[in-house]
Every structure is written in C-alpha cells, then in structure tokens.
Amino acid sequence: MNITDKVVVITGGASGLGGACVDWFVRHGAKVAVLDRRIPDPTADPQIVYLEADVTQADSVAAVMDKIAEQLGEIRVCINCAGIAPAGKTVGRDGALALDKFRQVIDVNLIGSFNVLRLAAEKMLALEPLDADGARGVIINTASVAAFEGQIGQAAYAASKGGVAAMTLPIARDLGPRGVRVNTIAPGVFETPMMAGLNEEFVKPLEQAVQFPKRLGRAEEFAKLAAHIVDNDYLNGEVIRLDGGIRMGPR
Numbered sequence: 001m002n003i004t005d006k007v008v009v010i011t012g013g014a015s016g017l018g019g020a021c022v023d024w025f026v027r028h029g030a031k032v033a034v035l036d037r038r039i040p041d042p043t044a045d046p047q048i049v050y051l052e053a054d055v056t057q058a059d060s061v062a063a064v065m066d067k068i069a070e071q072l073g074e075i076r077v078c079i080n081c082a083g084i085a086p087a088g089k090t091v092g093r094d095g096a097l098a099l100d101k102f103r104q105v106i107d108v109n110l111i112g113s114f115n116v117l118r119l120a121a122e123k124m125l126a127l128e129p130l131d132a133d134g135a136r137g138v139i140i141n142t143a144s145v146a147a148f149e150g151q152i153g154q155a156a157y158a159a160s161k162g163g164v165a166a167m168t169l170p171i172a173r174d175l176g177p178r179g180v181r182v183n184t185i186a187p188g189v190f191e192t193p194m195m196a197g198l199n200e201e202f203v204k205p206l207e208q209a210v211q212f213p214k215r216l217g218r219a220e221e222f223a224k225l226a227a228h229i230v231d232n233d234y235l236n237g238e239v240i241r242l243d244g245g246i247r248m249g250p251r
C-alpha cells in the first residue's frame, strides 16, 4: 500500500519507536494520528493530530477512532507501539509478584494492542478496497524478542509479548479475507526513552550480545521496517525479529 495521503494511527506515538514512526510517516506524506496516554505540546507539529487515550479503555479508544475518521478521513494503517516494560521476579525480595502488576502488563501490552487493532480493523472493513487484490488496510503490532527469550524478571512482559506474537496469525486469518493484513515486529534492544537512564554498565553487555552491528537499534530502523510492511502487499501473518541477531540470555 502506498502511504501517501493515507491515514495512519500510531499508538505510543508520543515517544520512542512510535515517535520515530510518526516522523517517518509524516515525512513520507501520510496523515498521522497519535493515540497516547501522554500527549506532547500539541502545537509542536500542526501536521499531526494528537489524541489522548489509554489503550486499555474500550470506550475512549472507540471515541478516538471516530474522531480520527472524522478529522482525517479513512483509517488505512494502524501501528501499535504503546507498551510498558516493568520488571519483577516471580518471587522477589518482598515475596510473590503482586498479581495486579502482572495483570497491568498484560492489560496494556496485550489487551491494549487487541483493543486498538479490533477498533481500527472495524473502520478499515467499512472502507472500499484500494486495489484489485481488495486491500483495505494494514495493522502492525509491536512484540519483543522477550516473546521468545524472556529474561529473569520478565515473566509478565514476556507473556504479554508472547501473546502479541501468537495472536498475529489468527487475526491475519480473521481479517485477511476482507483485505486487512496483520504483521508484528519483535524488536531487540533499541535506544528509546524506555532504555534511557540505563548506565554504560548495563548497555555495554547488551550491545556486545548483538551479532552485528554491535550497538542498540535506532528507532528510525524500526520505522523503516514498519514502512516496508505497509508497502509490501505480500507480507502477512508474520512476526519479524528486528534485533541485529541478538539472542537474549537469562539476564
């Protein structure tokens, strides 16, 4: 799908990987709406529509989708980047991990992604196809290499991202017959505010664990893959690692 003039909804677009997608898609002629629970100064870029919502909330996300369709037009692309990555061992110094902490990570990363994509897909399915194949839209989710190699303290995070990876194919099967493709990117370790604040002592070994190039991923590299997924009409139902070949160890 050519992205020029297409409406692209990006969750978590106020920061990091989502923010890089916002920049990339705006630069390449898309109309971008950001859905985030934390909105930057809305006057900063008049080309972008910022809407505040929590991805876990059914009603407010539905209202935001209506508003985007009203303000920008036909929603053709949805990129789910909103997520959280708190760590917590199953049984730590203070005892068993609080169930609410585990639930919150599943709620934001897994249920939040599904909530957004189901409502975006509903909008896409109501649109006319764009080409002879019957293409109506594209959905991109963000998992993590933790879906496959969760580290110590990442039971909740790995479970949430494993869920995102696992739901990719069945959702592609649900929506494919009606012209919507669904793919997931599983990033390795990227330089974003989520990683900011980690000192050299933590970052160096992570960089060394990457096969090549020996550095953290750049957010723009994530955006480039998202753009390729949108552009390549034959890519569907796939989970794509973007990780420089890293395989995470236990810690």
Ligand SMILES: NC(=O)C1=CN([C@@H]2O[C@H](COP(=O)(O)OP(=O)(O)OC[C@H]3O[C@@H](n4cnc5c(N)ncnc54)[C@H](O)[C@@H]3O)[C@@H](O)[C@H]2O)C=CC1
Pocket: 011, 012, 013, 014, 015, 016, 017, 018, 035, 036, 037, 038, 053, 054, 055, 056, 081, 082, 083, 084, 085, 108, 112, 142, 143, 144, 145, 186, 187, 188, 189, 190, 191, 192, 193, 194, 195
């Ligand atoms: N940075 C990294 O190394 C990696 C990140 N990821 C995943 O990529 C995605 C983006 O991560 P980063 O850009 O690094 O993080 P980030 O912390 O820079 O950005 C996350 C954004 O999501 C928003 N957000 C969080 N919870 C929300 C909610 N309930 N409703 C609406 N918005 C919400 C935040 O406000 C923030 O703007 C996340 O899903 C993360 O798990 C996956 C693998 C590696």
Ligand SMILES: C[C@]12CCC(=O)C=C1CC[C@@H]1[C@@H]2C(=O)C[C@@]2(C)[C@H]1CC[C@]2(O)C(=O)C=O
Pocket: 085, 087, 143, 144, 145, 146, 151, 187, 188, 189, 190, 194, 195, 198, 202, 206, 251
């Ligand atoms: C980079 C990690 C793992 C992959 C992912 O999906 C999200 C991440 C952001 C938080 C990082 C994750 C990681 O690799 C371990 C660290 C760096 C984590 C923040 C603290 C962390 O657990 C650590 O410092 C380990 O030494």
